[in-house]
Amino acid sequence: MAKNLTEEKIKYLLFLYDRKTHPLSVTAAAKSCGVAKSTFSRTLSTFFEMGYVAEPGKTMLSPDGEKAARALRQEVDQMKEWLQSEIFLQGDLLEEEARRTVCALSTDTRKKLYSRHRLSIFFASLKSVTEIPGDRLCFQLPDGEYEFAFSIYKVWKEEAQLSMADQGFFHPGLLRIQEGKGEVFLKIREVEQDSRVRGMRMRGQVDSLSCLIHGVSRPCGCREDAFVFPIQPLDFFYREEERILQASVEMEFTCSVGPMHMPKSRARMIMIFK
Secondary structure, three states: OOOOOOHHHHHHHHHHHHOOOOOOOHHHHHHHHOOOHHHHHHHHHHHHHOOOEOOOOOOOEOHHHHHHHHHHHHHHHHHHHHHHHHHOOOOOHHHHHHHHHHHHOOHHHHHHHHHHHHHHHHHHHHOOOOEEEHHHHHHHOOOEEEEEEEEEEEOOOOOOOEOHHHHHEOOOEEEEEEOOEEEEEEEEOOEEEEOOOOOOEEEEEEEEEEEEEOOEEEEOEEEOOEEEEEOOOOEEEEEOOOOEEEEEEEEEEEEEEOOEEOOOEEEEEEEEEO
């Protein structure tokens, strides 16, 4: 989102964006916004300094201005949808309150709010559905980022025991949906442990990660300091009473501790969306 913009300037920038195909004169734009021509002219000067209008004293946005305004329009529209759904706000105040709320909340908070809202709508649409293939989930969930809780357990244990790999990633995990494709991002975290043998504190991290899909090991890619794998081959299960969407995947991983490289281990990751 554009930085250093007050709610008032966001209002004016969106006004110009919404009328980009038919730019108004400064006088007409000021009148439509209900402000003095001098006030709107000062705003245009600020926009020109920021590179948001093509010429000084003109109301036509530059390519950078259109890009910033497009992102703001998307943010404000998402906030309007949330305000309508959660507090039933309607009418003339909706746009204004959406702009104010966008300004008041941090980017991370807004992302979490939109994500929870989209998940809530998705859960409401499932009704009697209990199992969802990953490829179908990618098309049913709107594009965006979704945080999820996860735990990584040792396999072949009678009682559930967390694997060392559970500490090797930052929690929560992230699911990114874009154009019908979904990818899980597990951000790599360095771990410190006391060595029983050497009597010193040693550092280590997960070096490689593969997912076992139908018995076939598929190496995970590495991007943005995270291991990445697609969700299309996974099966998800929905529990309506608890409003929880869950999936599991078996993994193979290797890790290094100090100068030592540990042998390949196997674990199972449980992912929970709620």
